[in-house]
Amino acid sequence: MDDFDDLIRANRAFADDFDLGGFDGRAHAGIALVTCMDSRIDPLRMLGLKQGDAKIFRNPGGRVTPQALEALVLGVHLLGVERILVVPHTRCAMASATEEELRVRVGESAGVDASWQSFGVVTDQLEQLRQDVAKVRAHPLIGDRALVGGFVYDVDTGLLDRQV
Numbered sequence: 001m002d003d004f005d006d007l008i009r010a011n012r013a014f015a016d017d018f019d020l021g022g023f024d025g026r027a028h029a030g031i032a033l034v035t036c037m038d039s040r041i042d043p044l045r046m047l048g049l050k051q052g053d054a055k056i057f058r059n060p061g062g063r064v065t066p067q068a069l070e071a072l073v074l075g076v077h078l079l080g081v082e083r084i085l086v087v088p089h090t091r092c093a094m095a096s097a098t099e100e101e102l103r104v105r106v107g108e109s110a111g112v113d114a115s116w117q118s119f120g121v122v123t124d125q126l127e128q129l130r131q132d133v134a135k136v137r138a139h140p141l142i143g144d145r146a147l148v149g150g151f152v153y154d155v156d157t158g159l160l161d162r163q164v
Helices: 005-016 066-078 099-110 125-138
Strands: 031-036 054-059 083-087 147-153 160-162
Touching: 031 066, 054 066, 066 083, 066 125, 083 125, 125 147
Parallel strands: 031 054, 031 083, 083 147
Antiparallel strands: 147 160
């Protein structure tokens, strides 16, 4: 048995009634979302959206990184994005540990020195959210071309709270 057989079987079942073939790849609801990779977040369902409605960029902490900005620029100019949500969440590991603590924990898990690895820890989640939203709004290729909002997702209630 291959290490991925269970997932390949699940994919075959998924493909049996796959209905997105030929889809144009645009964000049909005009939404882009930058959020965390946390598995407690169901990005489409939390916004009442379905497959094909939104462009989703996920990373640790839901940060607006250079790669997230690239995705947003492409979304705005080529994929129908008109509204952008930046959504970190409560009880995020990236906001509850220091860079050094994460380096130690990863190093212990890996059995090798991880002191060189950067994790992008967030010391003040709301301030970082404000900065990330401002970064998107000020981007010369986004600016007024899309509405941008900052929200915090509560992983215990499923609710979004607008902050910016």
